[in-house]
Amino acid sequence: MQYLRDFDYHLPPELIAQQPIKPRDHSRLLLLNKQTGEIKHQYFYDIINYLQPGDLLILNNSKVFPARLIGHREISGGQVEIFLLRRLSSRQWECLLKGNIKEGLVINFPFQLQALVVKNNQNGTWLVKFSLSGDKFWNIINKIGWVPLPPYIKRNKKQANDRYNYQTVFADDHRIGSVAAPTAGLHFTPALIKKIKNKGVKINFITLHVGLGTFAPVKVDKIKDHHMHSEFVEVKSSVIKEISITKKQGRQVIAVGTTSCRSLESINLKNKLTQSFWTDIFIYPGYHFKVVDALITNFHLPKSSLLMLVSALADKAQIDQAYKEAILQKYRFFSYGDAMFIY
Numbered sequence: 001m002q003y004l005r006d007f008d009y010h011l012p013p014e015l016i017a018q019q020p021i022k023p024r025d026h027s028r029l030l031l032l033n034k035q036t037g038e039i040k041h042q043y044f045y046d047i048i049n050y051l052q053p054g055d056l057l058i059l060n061n062s063k064v065f066p067a068r069l070i071g072h073r074e075i076s077g078g079q080v081e082i083f084l085l086r087r088l089s090s091r092q093w094e095c096l097l098k099g100n101i102k103e104g105l106v107i108n109f110p111f112q113l114q115a116l117v118v119k120n121n122q123n124g125t126w127l128v129k130f131s132l133s134g135d136k137f138w139n140i141i142n143k144i145g146w147v148p149l150p151p152y153i154k155r156n157k158k159q160a161n162d163r164y165n166y167q168t169v170f171a172d173d174h175r176i177g178s179v180a181a182p183t184a185g186l187h188f189t190p191a192l193i194k195k196i197k198n199k200g201v202k203i204n205f206i207t208l209h210v211g212l213g214t215f216a217p218v219k220v221d222k223i224k225d226h227h228m229h230s231e232f233v234e235v236k237s238s239v240i241k242e243i244s245i246t247k248k249q250g251r252q253v254i255a256v257g258t259t260s261c262r263s264l265e266s267i268n269l270k271n272k273l274t275q276s277f278w279t280d281i282f283i284y285p286g287y288h289f290k291v292v293d294a295l296i297t298n299f300h301l302p303k304s305s306l307l308m309l310v311s312a313l314a315d316k317a318q319i320d321q322a323y324k325e326a327i328l329q330k331y332r333f334f335s336y337g338d339a340m341f342i343y
Helices: 044-050 135-143 182-186 189-199 238-246 258-264 306-314 317-327
Strands: 028-032 039-043 054-059 068-073 080-088 092-098 106-109 114-118 126-128 176-178 202-208 231-235 254-255 274-278 296-299 341-343
Touching: 028 044, 028 106, 028 317, 039 044, 044 189, 044 231, 044 254, 044 341, 054 182, 054 238, 068 317, 068 341, 092 258, 114 135, 182 296, 202 238, 202 258, 231 258, 254 258, 258 296, 296 306, 306 317
Parallel strands: 028 341, 054 202, 054 254, 254 296
Antiparallel strands: 028 039, 068 080, 068 106, 080 092, 092 126, 106 114, 114 126, 202 231, 231 274, 296 341
16 A cells, blocks of 8 residues: 655755756756666756667647736726636636635736636636637737746746746647646757757657646545546657557657656557547556656656656655655756656
8 A cells, every 4th residue: 555655755945946947958867777776967968868769759749828817806806816727618718716706706807808707616616708719819818827837936926938938849839738837848958859859769749738637736645546637638640650669669668757658658559540538547656657668757746646657667765765866966846947867
């Protein structure tokens, strides 16, 4: 039996990164060999030395949108915060709301955008209908919205550079839908991607729109009782075929980030057609990986489902030791922090 307390550790708060390293690929890189337990310390641009021709690198190309909106009640003028979670139709969204909220509340935003609180979903979220849709809606959202940074990154005001920093360089404008960045991908630069391709490493993309469920705290004592929220995944047929070829050649399938990892472990390898679906896969120690051989990832919060995932890919004792070493070496943790390669 595995318990939540088994995945706890103490992190000095000064190690929580508040700003990213520049250039992106100059963050530090802890290398963990899951066969031997050996730990090495490099910089992220050194990742190319651990990738081999024929390996398949898979990244999540979902794009983060400015999902946090500040509006005002139509009657009283009091401030209301809306966090856009998931679009349900052209004008309706599943949202988080802050404040004393009731059904029927009308919220005003700049540029004549309005929102009507339609329904309490009784699960902490609300159904909200906006007055605009399509390009008009998105143009306003991009003007007034805040980048939805995690709460451990402290901001007293909007920082324009977060729009760039909290977005991967390969995010696809046609794949907008994440409320949090697939942060392992933040370490890549166009130049590094070009070098990796020139070495003969294959690069493919999947899409998983990152929802808050990925970061929802595990609240149960026995971790097997935890249930993940669902997130939308699309994996193209060309990627599935490339995975099969890579496996047959005995090369590594390397996931960039836990979102890519969860997506890949959710697909049906026997079905070579494009697959679009919702996944709630929960990976924790004891899980047998069928697709992913290696993982590029960041350092994760104590007691989080993401920490449990990496503890499944490598031996949990190895992960515990790697995290102790990272803290001792003053690595920078979480979304804007340093990276780890489990191979």
